[in-house]
Amino acid sequence: MPTRTVIVLGGGIAGLASAVRLIQRGLKPIVLEKRPFLGGRAYSFIDRETGIEIDNGQHVFVGACKQFQKYIADIGVDDQVTLDDRVRFPVVKQDQISWLRGRKLPSALSNLSMLIGYRHIGITDKIRILWGLLSIKRTNLDIRYDQVTFYDWLKVHHQNEDTIKNFWNLIILPSLNDNINCVSAYTGISLFKVAFLGPIKNAAIGFPLIGLSSLVGERAQNLIETAGGAIKTGFSATSLHMESGQVTGVRNQDGELVKGNAVISAMPASDMTSLLEHSADIQHDFFKPAESVQTAPIVAIHIWYDRPVLSEKYMAILDSPLQWVFNDTLLKSRDDSGAQHIVISLSGAWEWQDRSKEELKEIFTAEMARTFPQARTAIITRFTVVKMLEATFRVSVGSLASRLPQKTPVPGFYLAGDWTDTGWPSTMESAVRSGNLAADCVAEDIANR
Numbered sequence: 001m002p003t004r005t006v007i008v009l010g011g012g013i014a015g016l017a018s019a020v021r022l023i024q025r026g027l028k029p030i031v032l033e034k035r036p037f038l039g040g041r042a043y044s045f046i047d048r049e050t051g052i053e054i055d056n057g058q059h060v061f062v063g064a065c066k067q068f069q070k071y072i073a074d075i076g077v078d079d080q081v082t083l084d085d086r087v088r089f090p091v092v093k094q095d096q097i098s099w100l101r102g103r104k105l106p107s108a109l110s111n112l113s114m115l116i117g118y119r120h121i122g123i124t125d126k127i128r129i130l131w132g133l134l135s136i137k138r139t140n141l142d143i144r145y146d147q148v149t150f151y152d153w154l155k156v157h158h159q160n161e162d163t164i165k166n167f168w169n170l171i172i173l174p175s176l177n178d179n180i181n182c183v184s185a186y187t188g189i190s191l192f193k194v195a196f197l198g199p200i201k202n203a204a205i206g207f208p209l210i211g212l213s214s215l216v217g218e219r220a221q222n223l224i225e226t227a228g229g230a231i232k233t234g235f236s237a238t239s240l241h242m243e244s245g246q247v248t249g250v251r252n253q254d255g256e257l258v259k260g261n262a263v264i265s266a267m268p269a270s271d272m273t274s275l276l277e278h279s280a281d282i283q284h285d286f287f288k289p290a291e292s293v294q295t296a297p298i299v300a301i302h303i304w305y306d307r308p309v310l311s312e313k314y315m316a317i318l319d320s321p322l323q324w325v326f327n328d329t330l331l332k333s334r335d336d337s338g339a340q341h342i343v344i345s346l347s348g349a350w351e352w353q354d355r356s357k358e359e360l361k362e363i364f365t366a367e368m369a370r371t372f373p374q375a376r377t378a379i380i381t382r383f384t385v386v387k388m389l390e391a392t393f394r395v396s397v398g399s400l401a402s403r404l405p406q407k408t409p410v411p412g413f414y415l416a417g418d419w420t421d422t423g424w425p426s427t428m429e430s431a432v433r434s435g436n437l438a439a440d441c442v443a444e445d446i447a448n449r
């Protein structure tokens with residue numbers, strides 16, 4: 001029997017991961033991507049003003065991201081990421097540095113022990129937090145937890161404004177790219193269950209050591225093409241093609257038709273729903289909830305100093321607009337001839353997304369100088385801003401219903417993408433999981449045809 005062909009729409013992490021899994025299942029993927037490059041929302045590019053390769057946004061993962069790490073190993077770049085052995089990061093609050101650092105203890109005890117030396121929270125509040133974590137452990141999640149915010153849930157479980165600001169939101173804001181009083185208790189509780197109440201390594205932070213395009217795109221492309229698959233960029237899918245009630249192809253903006261035995265949409269929810277609007281044969285209530293998927297912005301501020309201003313690889317900053325500051329020079333082990341490239345990552349960045357580059361420069365260079373003494377005398381050699389207005393999908397109250405399963409009621413049509421039902425928030429892990437799930441559904445259905 002000839003090898004069956006599966007069309008994958010979208011060359012982001014979900015599309016590439018599904019292509020790799022299709023190959024592993026003996027199928028031939030054809031990845032069609034509308035942009036001229038792969039990686040989707042995780043890419044790097046040469047900044048026009050500075051001429052330097054930068055990522056579209058700081059991407060980190062945690063040890064619990066097992067399928068992302070397997071994907072990275074499958075495409076042969078596992079030596080290009082690094083993962084700490086347990087949770088440890090410094091937190092600055094009003095000029096004082098204190099570490100959230102797990103001790104060498106068994107399992108979840110190590111993660112809980114991070115509170116011991118954390119001086120931004122007093123003893124009574126530490127007991128509150130432990131109570132909150134215990135309550136999370138005892139909670140059996142169901143859909144009711146999607147109807148209440150994590151903030152309200154924490155309040156009911158004896159948390160106060162200080163524990164919420166100095167601990168819970170410190171984790172929630174960068175992980176879910178949204179404020180704690182918007183995200184659902186369902187997602188907040190799941191996050192802490194998986195990362196902080198599981199094995200030690202689950203909460204450890206990991207980083208790419210190279211640019212995102214090289215990490216997630218280039219090597220996947222090599223693997224897919226070497227294994228007989230194909231990748232076509234500059235192909236913007238505009239409608240699905242059906243034969244005898246089955247999706248068998250896709251057309252692009254020029255009317256070009258690419259045919260296959262099945263189609264996986266690995267596009268963001270809004271692109272998928274717009275594709276269906278133009279596919280007259282496929283009108284199904286099943287897809288309706290995807291129309292309510294909402295997104296949240298991330299703004300990354302890049303500052304190049306002529307000398308080191310930060311000795312750590314990354315830091316969280318409380319009581320400051322800085323949020324999280326990353327030392328790109330150190331993270332990527334680059335020799336910047338004594339200079340330093342700093343990335344300030346602003347999550348839930350509605351407040352910053354419409355500000356001009358000049359305004360942002362004024363605010364954030366002053367804030368850096370206020371927080372890091374070395375930045376007061378250092379000279380800023382370059383400055384740039386990357387705004388990703390639809391960086392992640394929101395996990396607000398009621399959002400669970402919009403996360404569709406990978407298998408659809410339309411024969412031959414499957415869904416992937418971080419926003420589909422994976423149990424994970426908008427992350428690279430969710431993207432890989434969705435791709436794997438979609439590819440497995442296709443492989444099983446094709447085997448049973």
Ligand SMILES: Cc1cc2nc3c(=O)[nH]c(=O)nc-3n(C[C@H](O)[C@H](O)[C@H](O)COP(=O)(O)OP(=O)(O)OC[C@H]3O[C@@H](n4cnc5c(N)ncnc54)[C@H](O)[C@@H]3O)c2cc1C
Pocket residue numbers: 009010011012013014015032033034035038039040041042056057058059060061235236237238266267268271275298388390391392416417418419426427428429430431
């Ligand atoms: C600034 C920023 C920071 C982030 N930080 C982190 C982080 O620290 N950790 C983490 O895990 N995640 C992070 N994320 C989220 C992570 O990048 C995403 O969850 C993940 O990349 C989503 O992958 P995806 O394949 O599902 O979707 P996408 O990456 O959006 O891929 C979809 C692809 O479909 C293509 N497409 C759309 N329409 C069409 C069409 N009609 N025809 C053909 N192709 C089409 C798009 O061009 C795109 O390439 C961050 C995201 C951003 C933007």
